[in-house]
Structures are given as C-alpha cells and as structure tokens.
Amino acid sequence: MRQCELLGISRASLYYQPVGPSDEELTLLRLLDEQYLKTPFYGSRRMVAHLAQQGYQVNRKRVQRLMHQLGLQAVYPKPKLSKRHPEHKVYPYLLRGVEIASVNQVWSTDITYLPVIKGHFYLVAVMDWFSRKVLSWQVSNTMDGTFCVEALEDALLQYQKPMIFNSDQGAQFTANAFTGVLKKAEVAISMDGRGRCYDNIFIERLWRSLKYELIYLKAFDDGQHLAQEVNSWFRWYNRQRPHQSLNYQTPDEMYYESCSKKEVVCNSC
Secondary structure (H helix, E strand, C coil): CHHHHHHCCCHHHHHCCCCCCCHHHHHHHHHHHHHHHHCCCCCHHHHHHHHHHCCCCCCHHHHHHHHHHHCCCCCCCCCCCCCCCCCCCCCCCCCCCCCCCCCCCEEEEEEEEEEECCEEEEEEEEEECCCCCEEEEEEECCCCCHHHHHHHHHHHHHCCCCCEEEECCCHHHHCHHHHHHHHHCCCEEEECCCCCHHHHHHHHHHHHHHHHHCHHHCCCCCHHHHHHHHHHHHHHHHHCCCEHHHCCECHHHHHHHHHHHCCCCCCCC
16 A cells, blocks of 8 residues: 555554453463462462462463562562662662551552453552552553643642652652652652562552452453542542451441541641
C-alpha cells in the first residue's frame, strides 16, 4: 500500500492485532503470585519445582520472565543490589528499632499485581502504619509511575502529612516525580533494603488479606469491574474489618480516635 510506503511501515505491521496472554500463562501468573504470598523467599528454581508439583512443566527462564512481570523478587541478599538508575536517589531505611506510637507517624506504600479474566492490572496503596488504615489507592493497567504519584497526592490532600514515608526501592518510588512530592511536603523519606519485603510488613499483610479475601475468590471481567470491587473491599476493610492487633478495632476507629486524642485535624474528618 502506498500509505505504508510513505509512513515507512510494513503492511504486516498495519494489520497486526496484539494477542493477549494465553489461559495457561494467566494460570501460571496466578499460581506464582499465590505461592509468593506464602513463601516470599522462593526464587525461580523453587518456583519451577512448585509449578511442577501443580502439573506444569515450565523452564526456569520462563518463570524468571513471569516473576519479573509480577514484580516478584525472592527475599534474600543478592550481589550488586546498589546498581540503579543514576538519576534515582535511594534513601536509607529510617524505621529500624523505631516504635510506631501514633497515627501519621509513618505511612507506607507498595504495588501489587491483580489478575482479571484476560489480563492483569496493578494496584498501589498508601497505608498509615499505626492504624493500618488504607488512606488512598489507585488501579492501573501499566507500571508507569503516574498512578503512584496520584495515590500519594490524594492521601496528602485528605489527611495530615506523616513524619516518615516508607517504600521499597522500586523505580516508581525512587523517581523524582514521586520523591519530589514528599520533599515539597517536607516528609522524611525511608526506603526498604532491596529484596526485604519484611521492612514493609504491614502493607505486605494488607496484600495477603486483599488477595485471599477478594481477588482469589472472584473472577473479574475487566479493569472497571476490578476497580469497583477493590474500592468496595477497601471501604469495608477500613470501616468494618476488626484487627486483632488493634484490639479488635477497625482501622477507621483507631485512626480517628487517635486523631481526636492528639487533637489533630484530619482533612477527611
């Protein structure tokens, strides 16, 4: 076609229709994600063995690709972990030995993978450590850092800023667009050691609860359906789900009660 010649593209490229992931690949992604919640120390070799036990003979290279797609990394020390983008500053972990004694002392964030019937999405959430309240969240179909910045800005708009904000060393959180928001708000920045999910243990427990209480129990038609169900679950989690560690109070009860005792004015109160 003359138009293709003028644009410098092939006819095959013009008519190409992208192919979504196969049913088998979606099953493998789900199995890897479920097992990682139970054994975050499993690397690709153990995951290959785990899939074999489930009846799936998959080579290690494919498992490594799928784990990378999920953003999963085994929890153990690795060499050359400091290698990173030269423009992305990594901040020290500030919470070792620190007693978490009040709301808005420490917030944290993380990203997790969420499956739908024919694909997957990503979820970011911002949590207050003391009350376990989820302050904001965003669902995205890409790992682009924009949805993380939006979640952070939303939390800062609704609530009093924290003293410390903790995240892992993912590119979305080390990017200037993200850390710049925290610097402007004069919030101290803390980052986990690479491959150490237990530095951010409270939000890791949140992901486990979300997935076992919602994601693995339902099939989601598309991103809109997924977002609606996630929004409903977070509202239930904040307002109605009692926590043993909070003396069976809900996150909302703990958060707003603590705000009242501190005479803190919360924008969302």
